[in-house]
Amino acid sequence: MRRINDEIAAGNGLLHRRTLLRGGMFATAIGVARADDTIGDNAPAWMKTPGRGFSGYGFPARSQEKVQRTFNAAPGRPGTGSSRTPIHLLEGTITPNGLHFERHHNGIPDIDVSRHELLIHGMVRRPLAFSVDALMRYPMETHIRFIECPGNSGGYAQAQPAQTTAAGINGLLSCSEWTGVRLSVLLGEAGLLNGARWVIAEGADAAAMSRSVPVEKCLDDAVIALYQNGEAVRPEQGYPMRLLLPGFEGNQNVKWLRRLKVTDAPVDARDETSHYTELMPGGKARQFMFAQAVKSAIIKPSFGMTMRGPGIYEISGLAWSGAGRVKQVEISADGGKSWAVAALGEPVLSKALTRFRLPWQWNGAPAVLASRATDESGDVQPTRAAWVAQYAAGQFYHFNGIQSWGVEADGTVKNVYI
Amino acid sequence: MSISKFAPLLFALGCFAQQNAGRVLTAEDVAKIDITVAPNGSGLPAGSGSVSEGMEIYAKKCQSCHGIEGRGQPQDRLTGGIGTLASSKPVKTPVSYWPAATTLFDYIRRAMPINAPESLTNHEVYAVTAYILSIDSVVGKDAVLDAKTLPRVKMPNRDGFVSYWPVPPRKP
Numbered sequence: 001m002r003r004i005n006d007e008i009a010a011g012n013g014l015l016h017r018r019t020l021l022r023g024g025m026f027a028t029a030i031g032v033a034r035a036d037d038t039i040g041d042n043a044p045a046w047m048k049t050p051g052r053g054f055s056g057y058g059f060p061a062r063s064q065e066k067v068q069r070t071f072n073a074a075p076g077r078p079g080t081g082s083s084r085t086p087i088h089l090l091e092g093t094i095t096p097n098g099l100h101f102e103r104h105h106n107g108i109p110d111i112d113v114s115r116h117e118l119l120i121h122g123m124v125r126r127p128l129a130f131s132v133d134a135l136m137r138y139p140m141e142t143h144i145r146f147i148e149c150p151g152n153s154g155g156y157a158q159a160q161p162a163q164t165t166a167a168g169i170n171g172l173l174s175c176s177e178w179t180g181v182r183l184s185v186l187l188g189e190a191g192l193l194n195g196a197r198w199v200i201a202e203g204a205d206a207a208a209m210s211r212s213v214p215v216e217k218c219l220d221d222a223v224i225a226l227y228q229n230g231e232a233v234r235p236e237q238g239y240p241m242r243l244l245l246p247g248f249e250g251n252q253n254v255k256w257l258r259r260l261k262v263t264d265a266p267v268d269a270r271d272e273t274s275h276y277t278e279l280m281p282g283g284k285a286r287q288f289m290f291a292q293a294v295k296s297a298i299i300k301p302s303f304g305m306t307m308r309g310p311g312i313y314e315i316s317g318l319a320w321s322g323a324g325r326v327k328q329v330e331i332s333a334d335g336g337k338s339w340a341v342a343a344l345g346e347p348v349l350s351k352a353l354t355r356f357r358l359p360w361q362w363n364g365a366p367a368v369l370a371s372r373a374t375d376e377s378g379d380v381q382p383t384r385a386a387w388v389a390q391y392a393a394g395q396f397y398h399f400n401g402i403q404s405w406g407v408e409a410d411g412t413v414k415n416v417y418i
Numbered sequence: 419m420s421i422s423k424f425a426p427l428l429f430a431l432g433c434f435a436q437q438n439a440g441r442v443l444t445a446e447d448v449a450k451i452d453i454t455v456a457p458n459g460s461g462l463p464a465g466s467g468s469v470s471e472g473m474e475i476y477a478k479k480c481q482s483c484h485g486i487e488g489r490g491q492p493q494d495r496l497t498g499g500i501g502t503l504a505s506s507k508p509v510k511t512p513v514s515y516w517p518a519a520t521t522l523f524d525y526i527r528r529a530m531p532i533n534a535p536e537s538l539t540n541h542e543v544y545a546v547t548a549y550i551l552s553i554d555s556v557v558g559k560d561a562v563l564d565a566k567t568l569p570r571v572k573m574p575n576r577d578g579f580v581s582y583w584p585v586p587p588r589k590p
Contacts, residue, residue, distance in 0.1 A: 075492070077532060106532055120440070121448045128440030129447070137439040189438060200454050206535045208453065208528035214583055259451060267456045268518045270525040274510070277579065283504030285515075288583035392508050 010340035012333035013361035015312070017343035060096075069099055070167065079107025079206075082149065084171025087318065088302055093345065093353040094144070095174035097229050102236045103149050103172065105207035105271075109256055113240045116204065118186075118224065122262035125191030132240045135224060138181040143223070143246065144352040146175040146320050148292050150249035150276045154396030156384060156403060161415040166302035166317075169403070169415070173318075175353040178244050179227035184219045187262075196262045200269070201243050204258040211252045212266035213245060217290070221246045221351075224257065247322030247351040248290045249398070251276055279392040292322035293400040294381055296329050296356070296373035307411035310364035315342070316357040321375035325349065328374045329356040335368035335404070335418045336383075342371075362407065370404035370418055384417055453528055457518035459569030466564035467545025469552040475542050476549050479531050487553050493532075497553045500574045513554045517579050519571035523547045523563075544568070 009016040040048050060067065067090070071083035082103040085095055095101075113132055121127035149172035155162040162169065187199075192215070199218045203209040213222075225233055225244040233239045238255030245252050251271055266272065266288070277285045296319035301307060315333075319326045325348050330339035345355035356371070374380045387401035406416035455461040476488075488496030488511075499509030512522055527543045529535050538546070548563040557563070557571055580587055 080532070106529065106535060117441075119443065119448070119451060121443060121452065127443035127448050129443055130440045134439035134441070138437050185437070186440070189436065189440060202454070206529070206532075208535070210454065210524075210528065216584070261452060261454050263454075263456065265456065265458075267454055267524070268516070268521050270516075270521055270529075273516045273518075273521055273579070274512065279503060279508055279510070280580075281504075283508070283578065285503075285579050286582050286586075287579040288581045290583060392503075393506055394508065 007359075009358075010332065010334075011338035012367055013363055014331060014333045014338075014340040015359040015361060017341060017358050019359045067099070069101070070171070071102075077106075079104050082151075082172060084167045085174045086165075086167045087171055087173065087297075088166040088299055088304065091355075093175050093318070093355050094229065095176055097176070097231065097234050097237075100174040100176065100228070100234065100237055101147075101149065101172045103250065104236075105205060105209045107206055108235050109205045110235075111204060111240060111256060116240055116258065118241060118257055119259045120186060120190045120262070121259075122200075123193040123196040123264065124187075124262050125193065126189070128186070128190050130186065132226065135181050135226060135241070138185060140179050140226075141182060141223065142177060142179040142227075143221075144175065144177045144349050145244060145246045146173060146351060146353045147244075147250045147253055148173045148320070148322075150251060150289075150292070150397045152250075153295070153297075153399040153403070156399045156401060157388060157391075157394075157396035161417050163303060163415055165304045166297060166299045168303075170297045170318075172250070173320075173353075175320075176228045177230065178223060178225040179230075180223040180225035180241070180244065183222040183224055183243075183260075186224065187218060190262075192262060195264050198263045198266050200259075200261040200263055200267050201252070201254040201257060202259040202261075203238070203254045204256040209251075209254060209271065210267070210269045211254055211272055212263075212269060212288075213243075213248075213252055214290070215262070217245055217248065218260075245290075247292060247324075249276060249292055249322075252290060276397050278390075278395045278397055280390065281392050283392070289398055290322075292320070293398060294321035294323065294326070294373050294375040294379045295319065295400040296326075296371040296381065297403050298331070298369055298371045298405060301369070301407065301413045302405055303413050303415055305413055307362060307407060307413070309411065310362055312359055312361050314357055315360050315369060316355060317371055319344075319354045319356055319371070319373040320352070321373070321377075321379070322351060323375050323377040323379060324351065325376045326354040326356075326373055327376045327378075329354075330372045330374075331356075331358050331360075332370045332372070333360055333367050336370050336402070339372065364409060366409050367407045368404055368416055368418055369407060370402055372402050453524075455520045455524040455527075457520050457569065459520065459565060462520070462523070462565035462568060463540040464565070465540035465544055466562050467541050467543070467548055468562045469545075469548045469557070469559055471541075472545035472547070472549025472552075475538075475546050479538070480546065483532065488550055496550055500554055503575065503578065513551065513556055513574065515575050515578070517573055517576050519547070519551060519556075519568055519573055522550065523568060
């Protein structure tokens with residue numbers, strides 16, 4: 001049997017990713033049964049009465065009542081803003097539909113599906129309208145993809161670390177199995193004219209939210225999504241249909257999609273000028289940074305959790321990239337001085353969340369944990385300082401710097417910068 | 419195994435490849451729903467509006483959220499900040515930051531006022547746009563905006579954006 005010391009992978013107790021964590025030995029109770037015993041004497045109450053009956057649509061366990069999205073609705077504007085996925089209370093990589101993060105610009109529209117159509121027009125040979133019934137006649141495809149708001153993790157751009165949960169920092173991030181019709185098929189039927197370069201997508205919400213999308217993306221892996229984790233797309237996510245642009249910033253994945261106008265140029269929509277652009281020192285702003293850059297966050301442990309004394313713990317978290325697959329995640333337990341390669345949950349999918357894990361022998365002393373992801377294009381997360389240095393004061397969109405947590409001697413976890 | 423065994427399957431796939439389940443639209447169908455306005459002015463409707471008309475509409479329908487002269491509170495600030503983008507305290511507003519005046523028209527028409535979106539007439543949208551732009555003298559106090567004059571408005575930050583699509587420029 002190998003000793004723990006043989007398994008050390010990096011400084012301050014990080015163990016090799018193939019280290020097997022074993023459970024303790026369980027004591028076996030030995031009793032003597034008598035003739036007038038019932039086994040119910042030793043059974044919990046729920047084994048001694050018939051359970052609850054069937055339900056048309058199930059719901060989580062009672063003890064999970066606190067697993068909720070968090071949001072702060074603006075006064076007088078209940079449907080404007082965002083809610084966050086409680087990533088610190090979930091496991092795996094798929095977000096339950098009721099917990100997918102939300103970003104709305106004027107509420108969730110109550111759409112009469114029989115009157116909703118998707119129009120494709122502009123620089124096309126034949127302008128077309130598709131009802132949901134019409135779209136159902138096309139071959140469908142299914143992909144697991146993350147969607148991330150470009151404002152996600154923006155708190156990390158602040159001068160001082162925000163003392164909030166992993167969801168408070170990274171909760172504008174979700175991952176679902178999406179099913180729908182490949183957009184290139186519909187554009188092919190409409191027939192793109194020479195010079196078609198952009199597609200202006202618009203939603204049927206009370207903001208008619210609109211974004212410019214490069215035609216190359218629309219002809220690549222874009223999908224008109226009708227199903228989310230096997231059921232019709234939720235109203236919060238765009239029912240009856242949303243534009244799914246794998247890896248691109250969440251805002252471009254237009255919900256309640258009603259119109260695609262093919263053009264020769266972008267339109268400088270409000271949400272691609274006012275928002276989701278970053279001012280650089282000198283006063284110029286970066287625009288059209290569509291693919292979400294490679295990123296990772298440790299979720300276990302994270303702020304709000306308490307380590308119960310020295311011992312072996314599993315560090316785990318999520319990594320993702322808008323450029324494709326996550327190639328590697330490294331973890332540091334000494335504030336970035338040394339790094340160990342984490343195990344990645346299989347299968348590692350393109351433009352989907354990837355779960356990483358690594359055992360850690362915590363010695364009980366203060367420690368700083370950090371994660372650093374690399375994607376298949378070779379991009380690596382920059383340090384927070386390097387990310388901040390690219391931009392003018394106050395910029396926070398598209399943050400993808402290395403994140404870190406400080407574990408205190410008493411086991412509490414704080415947000416710290418390294 | 420012969421290819422003929424797969425012929426029905428191939429036929430079915432062929433049908434899928436050109437499903438043609440869409441309804442063909444007429445120009446009138448499209449005109450009813452196409453509200454996109456581009457920086458070159460394409461999509462701008464008939465109508466016009468003056469700064470003075472816009473001031474009245476703004477006071478009634480916009481000011482309670484965006485403050486006197488667009489100074490903000492409780493909602494977004496609309497005016498000021500011109501010349502601050504290269505400073506240590508950049509102030510991004512529609513007039514200081516947005517590259518195209520058409521964006522203001524397009525956004526107001528599709529999304530504002532927030533409690534009654536799509537309720538302003540095209541005249542009113544031109545007028546409110548003119549008023550907001552006049553506060554910082556981006557247009558004159560006597561300006562009248564319409565489909566011809568609006569795209570010609572020179573926004574202070576019209577050259578301020580660097581496109582990172584499809585790739586970052588060599589010298590950002």
